[in-house]
Amino acid sequence: MSHKRVLLIHEDRLLANLFREKIEGANLGVDVAHDAESALKSVEERAPEAIVMDPVIPGPELTKLIGQLRERAGQSALPVIVLPNSRSVYAEAAQDANAVSLTRGVNPVAEILDALQTALKMENTAAASKGLAFRAEEAWLRMSLGAGPEVLTALRRALHEISREGSTPAAAREFYQRVHAFAEEMSVLGQRPLFCLAAQIEALAYDLHAFPEQINPSILRTLSQALDFFAGLLPDTVRNRLKDPSAAQVLIVDDEEGARKIIMAAMRLGNLKSVAADTPTTALAALGVQGFDLIFLDVGLPEMTGFELCSKVRMLPLHEKTPIVFITGMATFQNRVQSSLSGGNDFVGKPFNISELGLKALIWVFRGQLGQI
Template identity: 35%
Template sequence: MNKVLFIENDPVVAGIYRNKLSLEGFQVEVASDGETGLQRAREWRPNVILLDLLLPKLTGLEVLRALRAEPDFQTVPIIVLSGTYLTSLVQEAWKAGATKCLAKANTTPKVVVDTIRNLLRPVPEASPARAAVGSASPATEPGPLDADTSFQAELRRDFLLSLPQTLAAFRAHLQSLNRAGSPAERLEQLQQFQHRVRAFAGSAGLAGVNLLARVADLFEALLRELVEKPEAWTPSTLRTVAGAVDFFHWLGQRVHLPELQSLPQGTALVVDDEPLARRAVTHSLDKARIRAVAVEDAETALRLLTDNRFDLIVLDVDLPGMDGFSLCSRLRTLPAHARTPVVFVTSLTDFQARTSSTMSGGNDFIAKPFLFVELSLKALMFVLRHQIEQATAPAPAPPTSAPTPSAAPASPATS
């Protein structure tokens, strides 16, 4: 029996994978920190190792480097399970010798099981006869498929049942952040919140609730950056964190809608006359997997908005010719963009920005200088809300026309 060691400090995720891999015929052990995981790998000699990157005591990267430095582990498959936005860590994991790197937020247990089996499967000899014999019998195919479907449905059901309690905990974390009386207390609250959101992102990915997992992954990345850079905590980031908590409640009430399974890639128009600022905004949108078109002046933007639909518009305030507030007022007269979300990027104070952006028809603003991941999260929430509202809006009633004279009933004929 093949042995799998899973080094993961989230007990919920670890328990789900232990159960699934055991059902699939693997012998499984779980280690909850990097130090224990490294020790168990040396003692137990697993055939495959599943490895989280963010671990206590020793990080996943440290465990990976230590194992690859030992002759007994130079060829053992090591599959990294990580957050989507740990880009630099994932790159380091590849360099250190990871066999596969999978993102928790969009990886189901079935994908992990299939990956393990493919890595353990011996390379078959090239033989036409073997290829013919290897074809599966239709009578045996439905069993595993049905088991996977049932297992995934159970994960989704359990996740959705626990969702109200999880979202209530998010609200409590937000309230604790608001009450924090010192930077040290706020940092402690941010760390607790980050760990909670990280576990939530992993559970949503396991359950196949992809939109919640996608937003939670970005939210966890923002909280992690605020933990690493406490000086970046501003009224703007507080507003974004509060907006994320509200958005999870809004999205959580709609996860059952079939329209959520077929949303297209979001699109955004970026208007800023500074090349570096445009690059920063488009980079942030790219992290959120939103396709961006960037221009430097209001007139070009209006021409694009007249002929194209966008899910989001990001405007600088100080533009040549027509400022961002005036541009927002103008675009609101275009039928296709009367309700398109508009986010201002501004260096104005909160009160000035809120008043001016609201008066001109804007939805929100983000203060310069901003964290890339903060704009990524804010943009993703606006795009998803806009797309879902568009997809679920009732179809307009067909116009009714007044009767024309020719449509009036004819006078009765006389005999």
């Protein structure tokens, strides 16, 4: 009996080989295409019974491409499974095209095989996928982490191109595509802290690509900080000390209700728990009885400035070394000096980007876990 055929569309050749190997291990035939043009040609010649595709590939936008693939295949209901991405815009596009969009988790191989089982009405794929996914983790720990320093160096160069005067939208797109491939590699390692951090870097890189008007020194600084920090996580002795960030507690101190809601939404996107305080008095009451893993602190507060509150926080036994990130609409040299003198660790400028806040939070939560305060 001939195997059912799947078309895998993925620009990254290493990831395409990994996914092809695991799909073939579930007794499926696999054809691989690395761009839209070769994918359209393949559906005509090979007549796949399902498509698994990365949403970030060169060619038409996702909804249009899915329609073209089905038209070329002569199957208006051809099952299409879209690999997960950090931005919901791709999931929404997949839904508009009646495709299945996977959610990003730490076991993408298992998720792909389970989705194919449903689409192709196969049996026993789910049970087999667990072992296949585990072996993928072990292989990619060696391969991806070994190549990590070189990849991160290339990402820094691409980020530098964005920061140059006269940078073009193409530079932001190239940076995003490179970050996307890196985040996907991290997602197959089965190590949640690396997965969460890479996904948040990807989310911010997408914003720069999709909304170039948002590019500012604060965002570029946060991305550079994240890439440098990630490079330090690659050794086993460091990486294995990280914990799942979903257990972390973040305190947000800001007297503006709108700002508090935005920051709390950013924490949810970064899989972090948070509570908010609108005054220094409320904040000190909470800090006196509960330990927090990170504090976001507005500079302009009633009762006292954020700098004065920071000094008081540093006198509390529970928070002598808790990371404190200042939020300010005036990221001046003087404010930076004051934030450091009062005991702060970092700052982020207003108006802030929600993805930047989530990334900044993860960096400092992980620094706290490693004692790098």
